Amino acid sequence: MNTQRILAHFQESAELKMKSANLLAQPISQAIELMFNALSNGNKILACGNGGSAGDSQHFAAELVGRFERERFPLPAIALTTDTSIITAVGNDYSFNEIFSKQVQAFGQAGDILLAISTSGNSGNVLAAVEAALEREMRVVALTGKDGGKIAQMLTDADVHINVPHSRTARIQEVHLVAIHSICDGLDVALFGEEDAN
Ligand SMILES: O=C(CO)[C@@H](O)[C@H](O)[C@H](O)[C@H](O)COP(=O)(O)O
Ligand SMILES: [Zn+2]
Numbered sequence: 001m002n003t004q005r006i007l008a009h010f011q012e013s014a015e016l017k018m019k020s021a022n023l024l025a026q027p028i029s030q031a032i033e034l035m036f037n038a039l040s041n042g043n044k045i046l047a048c049g050n051g052g053s054a055g056d057s058q059h060f061a062a063e064l065v066g067r068f069e070r071e072r073f074p075l076p077a078i079a080l081t082t083d084t085s086i087i088t089a090v091g092n093d094y095s096f097n098e099i100f101s102k103q104v105q106a107f108g109q110a111g112d113i114l115l116a117i118s119t120s121g122n123s124g125n126v127l128a129a130v131e132a133a134l135e136r137e138m139r140v141v142a143l144t145g146k147d148g149g150k151i152a153q154m155l156t157d158a159d160v161h162i163n164v165p166h167s168r169t170a171r172i173q174e175v176h177l178v179a180i181h182s183i184c185d186g187l188d189v190a191l192f193g194e195e196d197a198n
Contacts, residue, residue, distance in 0.1 A: 013174050016166050020175045024162055028179055031141045031160045032186030038113045038139070039187070044076035046108060046138075048100040048129050049117030052173045054081035056117050056143075060180050068184035070192060077115075078107065080129070100129035110137035118142075119164075119172040121149020130154050143179060145172030 047057035064077035114133035
């Protein structure tokens with residue numbers, strides 16, 4: 001295969017990451033503050049998304065419950081994408097749109113955070129999860145792309161919107177992962193202070 005195509009993926013990804021660094025540093029910093037305050041108050045973080053973003057939800061939860069780069073106590077984060085019995089039962093008996101919102105209603109408490117990940121900002125089950133979270137007085141950190149979709153219209157001033165300004169799902173996801181790792185690092189710094197990342 002012509003390697004030009006592969007080089008173009010790297011080039012586009014690198015360029016979008018640099019552009020996003022300037023645009024997203026502020027909302028990412030707000031997300032860290034919101035999450036740190038919630039965790040400090042004994043609250044937890046629920047995460048959801050579809051496809052690649054389901055993987056991102058799990059990746060994030062693993063880094064909080066396990067660790068990111070520093071040795072520390074486990075932090076409470078749950079990916080709502082992993083329990084196939086809940087997902088198939090709710091999807092089968094109600095609708096696929098409710099697979100995350102039912103779990104938000106079951107596990108979410110006021111002060112918890114929902115990390116809602118959708119590159120389009122329009123996935124019905126993520127929108128329903130955001131709605132359920134806001135109803136429960138949870139705060140939302142939304143990782144989106146494109147124009148932010150319908151999620152952008154649902155968020156309040158107390159929520160955080162991290163929107164990657166690109167049209168391509170793969171590129172948006174690649175920036176989401178940098179944002180997620182920046183949040184994990186920020187939580188470690190908030191807990192233990194700065195030290196050089198290796
Ligand atoms: O990873 C990819 C594409 O790169 C896909 O699995 C992608 O996540 C799926 O098509 C999702 O259903 C897209 O949903 P969303 O990001 O628009 O909410
Ligand atoms: Zn993907």
